[in-house]
Amino acid sequence: MFSYLLRRILYVPLIVFGVMLLTFVLSFVVQSPEERARGILDKKATPAAVQNYLHERGYDKPVLINTSPNAPWHDSIFCNEMTNLACLRLGKSDITGESLREKFASGACPSLAITLPAAVLGLFLAVSLSLYLVLVRYSTLDRLGTIGCVVLMSVVPMLYIFAGQSLFASDLKWFPVSGFDLTQWSGVRFLILPILIFCVINLGEETRIYRAVFLEEIARDYVRTARAKGVDNNRLLFTHVLKNGLIALITLVVAHLPLLILGSLLIENFFGIPGLGNLLASALQSGDFAVVRVSVFLGALLYQAGLIATDICYALADPRIRLGDHQETESATPWPWRRLALLALCAYPLWLALSFLAKSFSSFQDGAIPATIAKVFANHWFQNFLVLTIFTATAFFLYTNARNEVWHRALTRLRRDLIGLTAGAVILLYLFIGALETLQWPDKQGDWKSVLSYLTASIPAEETYSAPFAKVLLTKPTKLHGTHPLGTDALGKDVLVETLRACRTALLIGGLTSLIYIPIGTILGLASGYFRRRTDEVITYFYSVVASVPTILLLVAIISVLGKSFLSMTCALAFTIWVGVCRLIRGETMRQSGSQYISAARALGQTHWRILTRHLLPNVMHLVLITFILGFSNLVLFEVILSYLGVGLPVGTASWGAMIDGARGELTREPVIWWNLAAASGALFGLVLSLNLFGDALRRAFDPKRG
Amino acid sequence: MSTTPILEIRNLAIDFATETGTVEAVKGISFSLMAGETLAIVGESGSGKSVTGLALTRLLPEPPAIYRSGQILLHGNDILKMAPRALRSIRGAKIAYIFQEPSTSLNPVFTIRSQIAEALHLHRPDVQDIDAEVIKYLDLVGIADPQKRLHDYPHQLSGGMQQRVMIAMALSCQPELLVADEPTTALDVTIQAQIMDQLRELKKRVRMAIILITHNFGIISGIADHVAVMFRGKIVEYGTTREVLSNPQHPYTRALIDCIPQLGAKRRRLTTIDHAALEATSQ
Numbered sequence: 001m002f003s004y005l006l007r008r009i010l011y012v013p014l015i016v017f018g019v020m021l022l023t024f025v026l027s028f029v030v031q032s033p034e035e036r037a038r039g040i041l042d043k044k045a046t047p048a049a050v051q052n053y054l055h056e057r058g059y060d061k062p063v064l065i066n067t068s069p070n071a072p073w074h075d076s077i078f079c080n081e082m083t084n085l086a087c088l089r090l091g092k093s094d095i096t097g098e099s100l101r102e103k104f105a106s107g108a109c110p111s112l113a114i115t116l117p118a119a120v121l122g123l124f125l126a127v128s129l130s131l132y133l134v135l136v137r138y139s140t141l142d143r144l145g146t147i148g149c150v151v152l153m154s155v156v157p158m159l160y161i162f163a164g165q166s167l168f169a170s171d172l173k174w175f176p177v178s179g180f181d182l183t184q185w186s187g188v189r190f191l192i193l194p195i196l197i198f199c200v201i202n203l204g205e206e207t208r209i210y211r212a213v214f215l216e217e218i219a220r221d222y223v224r225t226a227r228a229k230g231v232d233n234n235r236l237l238f239t240h241v242l243k244n245g246l247i248a249l250i251t252l253v254v255a256h257l258p259l260l261i262l263g264s265l266l267i268e269n270f271f272g273i274p275g276l277g278n279l280l281a282s283a284l285q286s287g288d289f290a291v292v293r294v295s296v297f298l299g300a301l302l303y304q305a306g307l308i309a310t311d312i313c314y315a316l317a318d319p320r321i322r323l324g325d326h327q328e329t330e331s332a333t334p335w336p337w338r339r340l341a342l343l344a345l346c347a348y349p350l351w352l353a354l355s356f357l358a359k360s361f362s363s364f365q366d367g368a369i370p371a372t373i374a375k376v377f378a379n380h381w382f383q384n385f386l387v388l389t390i391f392t393a394t395a396f397f398l399y400t401n402a403r404n405e406v407w408h409r410a411l412t413r414l415r416r417d418l419i420g421l422t423a424g425a426v427i428l429l430y431l432f433i434g435a436l437e438t439l440q441w442p443d444k445q446g447d448w449k450s451v452l453s454y455l456t457a458s459i460p461a462e463e464t465y466s467a468p469f470a471k472v473l474l475t476k477p478t479k480l481h482g483t484h485p486l487g488t489d490a491l492g493k494d495v496l497v498e499t500l501r502a503c504r505t506a507l508l509i510g511g512l513t514s515l516i517y518i519p520i521g522t523i524l525g526l527a528s529g530y531f532r533r534r535t536d537e538v539i540t541y542f543y544s545v546v547a548s549v550p551t552i553l554l555l556v557a558i559i560s561v562l563g564k565s566f567l568s569m570t571c572a573l574a575f576t577i578w579v580g581v582c583r584l585i586r587g588e589t590m591r592q593s594g595s596q597y598i599s600a601a602r603a604l605g606q607t608h609w610r611i612l613t614r615h616l617l618p619n620v621m622h623l624v625l626i627t628f629i630l631g632f633s634n635l636v637l638f639e640v641i642l643s644y645l646g647v648g649l650p651v652g653t654a655s656w657g658a659m660i661d662g663a664r665g666e667l668t669r670e671p672v673i674w675w676n677l678a679a680a681s682g683a684l685f686g687l688v689l690s691l692n693l694f695g696d697a698l699r700r701a702f703d704p705k706r707g
Numbered sequence: 708m709s710t711t712p713i714l715e716i717r718n719l720a721i722d723f724a725t726e727t728g729t730v731e732a733v734k735g736i737s738f739s740l741m742a743g744e745t746l747a748i749v750g751e752s753g754s755g756k757s758v759t760g761l762a763l764t765r766l767l768p769e770p771p772a773i774y775r776s777g778q779i780l781l782h783g784n785d786i787l788k789m790a791p792r793a794l795r796s797i798r799g800a801k802i803a804y805i806f807q808e809p810s811t812s813l814n815p816v817f818t819i820r821s822q823i824a825e826a827l828h829l830h831r832p833d834v835q836d837i838d839a840e841v842i843k844y845l846d847l848v849g850i851a852d853p854q855k856r857l858h859d860y861p862h863q864l865s866g867g868m869q870q871r872v873m874i875a876m877a878l879s880c881q882p883e884l885l886v887a888d889e890p891t892t893a894l895d896v897t898i899q900a901q902i903m904d905q906l907r908e909l910k911k912r913v914r915m916a917i918i919l920i921t922h923n924f925g926i927i928s929g930i931a932d933h934v935a936v937m938f939r940g941k942i943v944e945y946g947t948t949r950e951v952l953s954n955p956q957h958p959y960t961r962a963l964i965d966c967i968p969q970l971g972a973k974r975r976r977l978t979t980i981d982h983a984a985l986e987a988t989s990q
Contacts, residue, residue: 138770220811221806221808221811221812222811222812222813222814222815224766224806224812225804225806225812225813225814225873225876226814226825227766227798228764228766228798228799228803228804228806229798229799229803229825229826229829229876230795230796230797230798230799230800230826230829230830231795231825231829232791232792232795240814240817243816243817244814244815244816247816318816319815319816319860319862320815320860320862413726416726
């Protein structure tokens with residue numbers, strides 16, 4: 001175990017190096033410091049001012065290696081940046097020039113004041129709730145509880161904050177609306193509401209996962225032995241199952257504990273808590289990339305610390321793993337020397353290639369390639385074609401697979417699952433609305449308009465706000481042109497139409513991202529699980545690097561560099577999210593590769609390609625489908641959260657995220673304008689909930705342990 | 708042997724509700740058991756023998772199990788009508804179990820001492836020196852140097868030792884009936900023999916009834932007094948071990964006995980069981 005731990009610790013620099021390389025490429029290659037400087041200073045800043053700004057921060061040095069004879073070779077951005085981070089010299093803010101070390105040190109305490117109690121309370125609540133659900137397992141109460149969890153996790157986090165603030169702070173006045181003060185005891189009242197909301201945001205998901213863990217434990221043989229001994233239900237659950245279950249929970253919980261220092265972006269921003277989350281949020285608004293870079297670096301470092309803590313806790317808690325025993329756990333990684341050497345050899349050519357690519361990309365920035373791609377994507381015939389193809393492909397895929405034994409049984413089961421079917425029908429409805437907005441047709445003037453705009457052409461625009469079914473405008477007694485069942489927004493657009501139009505955005509983001517990340521994750525997972533050895537090492541390294549940066553941080557970093565656009569959001573999401581499906585498929589492929597039918601196929605002399613496509617892929621395909629559905633709901637939520645954080649889609653795109661973002665200011669108006677928020681979050685909730693329920697139904701239908 | 712039965716099963720029928728309809732696992736069986744008697748229930752997989760064993764203290768998860776009809780009388784009290792609390796006071800204390808797979812049947816995160824002590828704590832709260840009592844039973848089942856083994860975790864023991872711990876745990880509450888559900892199936896052949904010897908030895912030393920559930924006719928001779936042969940949820944043949952082994956009446960029993968490979972016999976293909984034909988004859 002000690003040697004294992006040592007190897008784990010030695011592996012950390014390798015991963016952190018990967019993360020640093022990633023952030024470096026993002027911050028100095030994909031977007032050059034000059035561009036950022038122009039963005040920060042002013043559009044009209046003189047070239048001299050920009051140069052001065054760059055010189056102050058050392059960004060005017062050569063990117064990789066200093067070739068000038070008067071300076072040492074390592075006096076470049078890359079070398080300085082790497083050595084600084086490696087020595088934990090966090091540098092200065094790009095904007096104010098303040099020391100980031102001080103900023104981060106002073107922000108950690110307020111962040112922890114919220115997240116630590118919230119995590120402890122949340123863990124306690126989730127474990128108790130899930131144990132209770134397991135106690136009454138398979139009863140109506142359990143079913144209701146599980147659905148309740150799915151409902152809780154389908155609500156967009158901002159809504160909890162809105163609701164909590166307006167109910168407990170504004171209306172009931174139990175807690176202050178926002179603020180922070182830790183210098184005296186009365187400051188605790190500022191903490192209670194954020195802590196509670198933080199708990200509730202994660203409660204549904206955690207309870208559901210823990211319930212699954214405990215259910216798995218309760219099906220084990222030792223439980224039957226204990227029952228045969230005459231142990232009662234409570235003791236069974238709280239002694240036998242709890243202890244085994246908690247050991248299983250260590251992997252789920254401990255790795256994320258150090259990340260609590262980074263705080264919560266949303267909550268700190270809302271409640272005005274001067275923590276690290278707030279620091280990051282304001283850095284995003286002002287374009288201070290130094291803060292983002294350091295956050296990503298710290299996040300990776302903390303996550304690695306969490307993984308090591310997980311291993312130690314595991315060894316302490318599980319009697320089967322003893323210090324001194326050699327035990328490979330799931331996160332096991334072999335001795336990294338060979339990889340280190342390999343990486344060192346590859347690093348330089350890789351670096352050159354990357355910088356070359358980036359150079360050529362930046363010279364095309366306003367030119368040919370992206371513009372051509374954009375033109376193709378904007379072509380309406382292309383879009384019509386794409387939508388119809390996807391529908392046909394899905395139908396064909398389901399039809400061909402339905403002949404497969406496993407799929408056939410799952411379909412039969414699904415047909416009897418009322419909740420799953422309803423959820424599926426709702427998803428189809430959303431797809432239909434999305435298709436209406438996507439399919440376009442030229443009108444008499446030759447302008448392309450979506451089918452949805454033809455259908456809603458009779459609904460006229462107003463001047464500004466009006467309440468649902470109102471006859472006059474909200475602010476003045478001007479008569480309305482038409483009836484608006486969900487009212488109108490600030491620009492007088494009908495909220496219902498806007499909500500329906502935003503369907504397309506959500507579905508497109510989810511769909512396009514899935515189109516990229518699902519094939520990549522599946523192929524890499526299959527390859528790494530089937531070929532093992534070096535292939536596995538390389539792929540595992542890549543996903544360890546990506547996984548060690550907290551998802552939201554990485555997303556924010558990528559999008560703030562690539563700029564707000566449809567394509568950049570899709571790329572950022574795909575780049576961040578493929579890790580999950582890759583890991584899942586890798587594990588399952590490894591399990592399947594060990595089974596007899598693969599050995600038999602190999603003994604028959606079948607090619608790798610044939611084994612992969614004919615034997616392995618069909619046997620992991622259902623997992624891909626389930627991940628796709630459940631991942632889709634996450635993508636939709638991410639779009640909204642990112643739009644809310646100000647790194648979402650370009651202004652003017654119809655999106656639920658933008659509507660919810662806009663509602664933040666409107667809620668404080670008098671009279672309260674609630675319909676905008678209600679419509680967007682309602683539509684979002686409907687889609688996410690149906691996706692989650694449908695994914696769950698699929699999982700149940702494909703569960704081999706059933707029936 | 709006394710003359711009144713300690714356990715009497717009358718017309719027991721158990722169903723399982725599955726997605727594809729109800730499966731009748733046990734279709735109305737009856738038998739009785741005297742104190743100190745050993746009954747072997749023999750049958751192939753899926754014949755309902757393990758279900759019968761688990762049903763004795765209602766250990767089957769409900770749902771999907773449904774006790775459709777019948778009675779399980781322990782000293783004249785119907786177990787199927789008992790309240791959960793009364794049921795728990797029977798489990799382990801009156802009827803104890805040994806299961807098939809010792810490596811998963813013991814809780815991996817508790818020491819063997821605490822697992823045996825738990826049984827003692829539940830059913831014999833008057834025991835003062837728990838360590839001494841645990842050691843006594845570990846010694847009884849033939850674990851060498853039990854003092855040293857007390858604080859071991861299950862994974863530190865071999866499969867045979869784990870099964871001995873299971874037996875010690877079952878015996879520690881001095882039950883009247885021990886249900887051994889395929890106790891040797893998961894063990895290798897030499898350990899099987901040791902465990903069966905152990906059970907035979909214990910049967911002499913501790914006066915308790917045993918229900919031995921197995922698919923293997925080979926291991927029951929020398930331990931079982933009576934044999935019940937189960938086929939498709941019914942008892943198709945019942946008798947003393949000697950009678951059944953030497954003169955099997957039902958074609959299924961004959962087929963099962965034919966399945967046992969014999970040392971020194973002429974090499975031949977082992978018999979298989981033709982279910983269609985058997986089904987036709989037993990209707």
